[in-house]
Amino acid sequence: MxxxxxNAAFATEKTTQLADRRARRDAAIQRETNKAAWIAGEVASGRMVQIAPDRYRVTSGWDRGETFTVRRDLATGQIAEIVANHxxxxxxxxxxxxxxxxxxxxxxxxxxxxxxxxxxxxxxxxxxxxxxxxxxxxxxxxxxxxxxxxxxxxxxxxxxxxxxxxxxxxxxxxxxxxxxxxxxxxxxxxxxxxxxxxxxxxxxxxxxxxxxxxxxxxxxxxxxxxxxxxxxxxxxxxxxxxxxxxxxxxxxxxxxxxxxxxxxxxxxxxxxxxxxxxxxxxxRLEEARRSLGLTLRYGEAWAAEETALAHTALAIDEFHRVITDLWPIEEDANDRVRGIATRRTERLDAMFRSEAERLGRTSYAAERSVTDYLDHVAPRRPGRTMTEEIARATALLEGSDDDLKSKAHKRLMLLIRR
Known part of the structure; x- marks a missing residue:
């Protein structure tokens, strides 16, 4: 079984990502005789922007929107560490x-x-x-x-x-x-x-x-x-x-x-x-017990539906049609919108193929791919005081994508009854 x-999967993924990023960063810094010069190069290239005397925001890559604090050696004033904010x-x-x-x-x-x-x-x-x-x-x-x-x-x-x-x-x-x-x-x-x-x-x-x-x-x-x-x-x-x-x-x-x-x-x-x-x-404890008790029982019904999805084969072409239903494109959409749609489909396609290795090429794997995309990959525009990562986490906490997740579930459930 x-x-x-x-949580463990997320921790592993984030730890790996952070380790990879730190390794790349450390390698880049090692190539520089002056860490300040490295920071200046990142800003000059547009990969980072300075938002405070010792704080920077990443503008590209998977950690776009994340902010970093530069810690300096008190004796020398030189950059000693670059720390991601949580x-x-x-x-x-x-x-x-x-x-x-x-x-x-x-x-x-x-x-x-x-x-x-x-x-x-x-x-x-x-x-x-x-x-x-x-x-x-x-x-x-x-x-x-x-x-x-x-x-x-x-x-x-x-x-x-x-x-x-x-x-x-x-x-x-x-x-x-x-x-x-x-x-x-x-x-x-x-x-x-x-x-x-x-x-x-x-x-x-x-x-x-x-x-x-x-x-x-x-x-x-x-x-x-x-x-x-x-x-x-x-x-x-x-x-x-x-x-x-x-x-x-x-x-x-x-x-x-x-x-x-x-x-x-x-x-x-x-x-x-x-x-x-x-x-x-x-x-109002009794009312809360009834509501959440219903939710826990509904979790059993959810498990039954997810099991049905796990038994429903899904071809790549059908998965692409699901994506199109979830993110429809207007006929007169411009090239930018179409480019975003293409990149989204390519990313979801790769995620589905990866999930299929563990779960089989099924509707369950498709739903997990859509959910994971919304939770961890879909672009988020952070507020003025938030990193993209915290904006993404807050969206999860507040249920910003619940309707889209529910729509994906309903769309995939229809395939069971074909």
Missing amino acids: TITDV GLDIAADGTVALYSAVPAWHGLGQIIPGGIDNIDEVLRLGGIDWEVARREVRYSFMLDGEERPTLRTAPGHHVTVREDTGEALGVVGNKYTPIQNRKLFEFLEDLVRQGVVWESAGSLRGGRRVFVSMRVPENIVIDAGGIADEVTLFIAAMNSHDGSSRAETVVTPWRPICANTERFAVRDAVTRWGIRHTAGALD
Whole structure:
């Protein structure tokens, strides 16, 4: 039986990529007598752009959009190290705000092999042992003729503030009630009604986003009598402290270790349960149990459908038609759009052939190829404060491609009934 832990696969892939990149970088630097000259050459060639005195963004290749920090020797001022940024917060004690039961691909955070069940310890290790307060929004204003500005209060508006640092996280309304980090752990613990081993916890965007996950005791098996692909599931909760979104709980085969997650793409399966930031929001345990219990049962139905896909042969030409259905091209599309479509098809084709070596040339291999493409390859336009990698991880976390994944699943399911 093959056990698919996508976290381990992702960690292996990223570790290999980083090692390859570092080897290429080190080789290039070794050829230069001056590391600064190497950086200047990268910028001059357009492969990097400088975005701060010691920070650069890559503009091409698989890590396009990723940012790097240049660390200098304090004595000489020379470049000593070039470090890729991971997007995780830095806790008050200087450690990366991440706890995990397994090593993450970036090699950061506080790793406790096998995990622990103590909430207070996980909060501390994950750098999220702080609370959020709600404060009135005040501003200064001076009318014509007045000698000095007066301090005024904005009715109906409050700012959420980290109590450990005093940092403002966001502006919210009167009804907004912060869901404290510890309360989120207690909610998940009460949700499952049994002992919990925490898999991961941490924060992003200065504490504006907090995540925690635990492992579901039973795995899901795809095609038990054939490829026997066993998928490990987790229950993950994500909470926002800036008023931008609800807190949400999802069932996922991903263990968040840098914002990554991936949901089921089965018809209209409800794989998440939202929690509004209001008083008493976490009291709706029975409703959450019903919703997520339905999701776990739906996971069994999903396994049955994936098994059916694993038994459905798929020719390359048919896979190309699936791609065309997912990403249709207008008849009057220009050369640039057609070029993008061609490169996308070529990449998906290569991914499908690679998956077919392990899973056979089947609809299941096709679905995995489409999902992996969306998760790890499809171009992402990062925000001003995000690397492309973190933009991609955030899209996974927030389900930006769920509709397209579901469409791919439905399209491939039609082939079963031909």
